[in-house]
Amino acid sequence: MGSCKEQTEDPKPNCEFVSGPIIVGAGPSGLAVAACLSNHGVPSLILEKSDCIASLWQHKTYDRLKLHLPKQFCQLPLMGFPDNFPKYPTKHQFISYLEAYASHFSIKPRFNQAVQNASFDSAYGLWRVQTQDFLYISRWLIVATGENAEPVIPHIHGLDKFQGPIRHTSVYKSGSDFRNQRVLVIGCGNSGMEVSLDLCRYNAIPHMVVRNTVHVLPREMFGFSTFQIGMTLLKWLPVKLVDKILLLVASLTLGNTEQLGLRRPKTGPLELKSATGKTPVLDVGALSQIKSGKIKVVENVKEMTRNGAKFMNGQEKEFDSIILATGYKSNVPTWLKGCDFFTEEGMPKSPCPSCWKGCDGLYTVGFARKGLSGTAYDAVEIAKDIVDQWKTSQDCKKSSTCDPHIILVK
DSSP states (O other), rough: OOSSSSGGGSSSSSEEEEESOEEEESSSHHHHHHHHHTTTTTOOOOEEESSSSSSSHHHHHTTOBOOOSSSSGTBBTOOOOOOTTOOSBBOOOOOOOOHHHHHHHHOOBHHHOEEEEEEEEEEEEEEEESSSOEEEEEEEEOOOOSSOEEEOOOOOOGGGOOOOOOOEEEGGOOGGGGTOEEEEEEEEEEEHHHHHHHHHTOOOEEOOOOOOOOOEEEETTTEEHHHHHHHHTTSOOOHHHHHHHHHHHHHHHHHOOOGGGGGOOSOHHHHHHHHHHHOOOESSSHHHHHHTTTSSEOOEEEEOOOOOOTTTTTTEEOEEEEEEEOEOOOOOGTOOOOOOOOTTSSSSOOOOTTGGSSTTEEEEEESSHHHHHHHHHHHHHHHHHHHHHHHHHHHHHHHHHHOTOOOOOO
């Protein structure tokens, strides 16, 4: 890296030219692409707004969390999980794996660097990335903030009237804080199901709001991961047929979930995941608690009251606390400017698998809606694409026919 302070007549402080790509985000996506670039001899700089790698995993996940998929589908490129890790690693094991991964590839992000603005300077063919106290400039920008950067807080009429505590799952750690309480859990995805299950361990009475249709599948079928079975079948069968097979086995093992208030979408689970990114729930025990009545399934909320909620079916119940299991969203539109590669929701407009590459040296990793396996694929492809450009730029620098450090900071 070279400083751009010395390259202008009117230099501004705290400005740096980055010879390799700038990567925004030090989660699994950012680490994976940095490792793949390093493996090809290409340096990079990761900018991370928090004080650690994988801040979502370290600061915004509940204690009982485990990977929902077997570890072989969740490992990053070039380095697998330790052999002694269980089939479904815990949250803490996954974090330790990421820390070992960063150490192995000598990845050292710059922490507490929140990107406020990133834009492409077409006059010089360079990306200008501004944090709260620094300006970074590079030929390449890799967006690695992912699909789950910011919590989604839904608009619910009267939510501000409720007198009890309201928490998003991003700050939920354990049901111990809700012991013996009546808790309204809004959302029935994987987080909503697992938080409700965790609450049962502390004698709380969770009421889980089902706002939309949802696919619930067993985590395993016949001793194998449901995900693994689905991916294997997709090699030979069309997705609609694979979905029918999965739903048939789910019906035999779980029973009719619609009788429990969990209506299935008309589109099959894998087809729906591919089209919308909506992940099916992989049951780890919540369904049995629903069947036993320990987890109450309730309709969507019409409005909140001072002491509870009114539901669409006319019922009204009192609650001590509310937990918002309403998921996360991308934050890319808040800081990436002058770029039409992303939708208003912060997702790439290009369909997968080509969603990892934009124009003008822009790349994205972890937006394929395919979990960590999608992240690994993106990281490998991005490194392949950048390496030839990197070699050309280095040859250019050596020949002194051009100087990539000549940058005007306006």
